[in-house]
Each structure stands twice: as C-alpha cells, then as structure tokens.
Amino acid sequence: VASRAPAAPDAGRRINRGPGRVLIGVYGLFALAATARAGYQLATKFHEAPLAYLLSALAGLIYIVATIGLSTANRAVAVTCCTIELVGVLAVGTASLADRPAFPDATVWSGYGQGYGFVPLVLPVLGLLWLWRTRRLNPERGTAPDDGTA
Amino acid sequence: MSHWPGTAVTIGALVVAAWCLVEVARNRPPGRLQYAGLAVVEALVLVHLGAAIVALAGGARPHEYGTFLGYLIAYVIVVPMGFLLARAEPTRWGSVIACVACLIDAVVVVRLNQVWSG
Numbered sequence: 001v002a003s004r005a006p007a008a009p010d011a012g013r014r015i016n017r018g019p020g021r022v023l024i025g026v027y028g029l030f031a032l033a034a035t036a037r038a039g040y041q042l043a044t045k046f047h048e049a050p051l052a053y054l055l056s057a058l059a060g061l062i063y064i065v066a067t068i069g070l071s072t073a074n075r076a077v078a079v080t081c082c083t084i085e086l087v088g089v090l091a092v093g094t095a096s097l098a099d100r101p102a103f104p105d106a107t108v109w110s111g112y113g114q115g116y117g118f119v120p121l122v123l124p125v126l127g128l129l130w131l132w133r134t135r136r137l138n139p140e141r142g143t144a145p146d147d148g149t150a
Numbered sequence: 151m152s153h154w155p156g157t158a159v160t161i162g163a164l165v166v167a168a169w170c171l172v173e174v175a176r177n178r179p180p181g182r183l184q185y186a187g188l189a190v191v192e193a194l195v196l197v198h199l200g201a202a203i204v205a206l207a208g209g210a211r212p213h214e215y216g217t218f219l220g221y222l223i224a225y226v227i228v229v230p231m232g233f234l235l236a237r238a239e240p241t242r243w244g245s246v247i248a249c250v251a252c253l254i255d256a257v258v259v260v261r262l263n264q265v266w267s268g
Contacts, residue, residue, distance in 0.1 A: 018239070021235055
C-alpha cells in the first residue's frame, strides 16, 4: 500500500486524489441528498413551489455531474460545475432573500445554503481553490505528465 | 422516541472525529483504531435506526415523515461511504474523510431530532 506522503506542492496532482477525494465524498453526498429531496418534492407537491423544486433538481443534477467530473479527473467538467454552483448559490441566495414569496419552500441554495450550514456556498469555493492549486498540468486529462514520480 | 440512541451516536461520532483530527495533524492516514472507531459509530447508528423503526412500527409519526426517512437513509450510509473513500486515500486526507463522515452523522442526529418533533 503506497502511503508515501506527497511532499511536492499540489500543482501537478490529479484532481481526484488527496483533498480532491474529500471533495468527491461531500459532493457525492450532496448529489444524493439534493436529487432525492427534489425528486420527492417534485413527485408529491410540485404545485406548492414549482420554481424552488425545479431549482433544487437542477442543483442536484449539477452536484451529480460535479461528482463525476471530480472522480474521473475531468478538469473541464469540474471547473464548469463548480462555477455554475457558485453563480447559482449567489444568485438564488440573493433572489430568495429579495423575493421571499417566489420561494415558499427552501431550496438547497436558498439563503446562500443556510439550511445546509452554508456548505453549498463553501463547497464550490473549495472546489475551485483545489482546481486552481492543481492547475499546472495537462489540461485535457487532469494528470501531470510525470504523475507519481514527484 | 428516546433520545439516548441519538445522544450515543453524537458522543461517539464527535470522539472519533476528534481522534481522526489528531491523525490529520500528525499527517497520517487513519489507522486500525480509527477504522474500528468508525465501525463503532456505525454500530451506534444502526441501534438508533432500529429504535426509529420500532417507534415508527409502533405507530409514532415524525412531524416531517418524508424528510425523516431521507435523513435516516443518509445517516446509515455516510460512515460506510467515508470508510471506503478513506481506504482509497491512504494519506492524511483519508483521516480528513473519516473525520468529516463522523461530523456529518453528528449533524444528522440534530436534524433527525428536529424533523421528528417539528
């Protein structure tokens, strides 16, 4: 079992290793939770808050794609999803505070994700920081040319 | 429903989370003891799950039934998920994963109690 500590800086590391694996875990959980919750809400009470439930479903979908992008080391997909999430949580967070009647029921992104301990706000920031720190590498595969030898 | 199973999970999860944090500080992956700790937390979670099922079978209904069931599912799978992910990451970040899994279950206990009583 290889347990040698990576003394090299993060640049050039695969995005699905190390801190990336922590992100994959949390993203995976949010993907499951947001999608299941939105599916249940859409199926049982769509008419109560259609906008909120559709946004929740969209958020869940993006978490799923982000999880796949991170775990397959697909940098472009991961960057895209994290960016959409950050924009989404800021936009929906602001809209939910400005126009409360449009959001009679909470979404994952309402109030900047306060219903989930602001994790939906922190997660894309951490994701983008991690992607930024590992950026100096082959942009297509998310791997360094000399991966594993550093 | 009695609060004891949930309280036991909270205490166990926080102790194991802190223990994993020590391994993070020492720049080490989780060792056998931490993995054993995760197993104990999951055992406590299953006891709590059993108590919840008994309460539901006895006719008790949580304030938000669907949400409660959803949280129960997440509650049971978080630590095994963390266990497998941590095994795949034999660095200090594996310890971070184990720590986060425990913290999530500690938070879920709070949410379970909230949606039970409304």
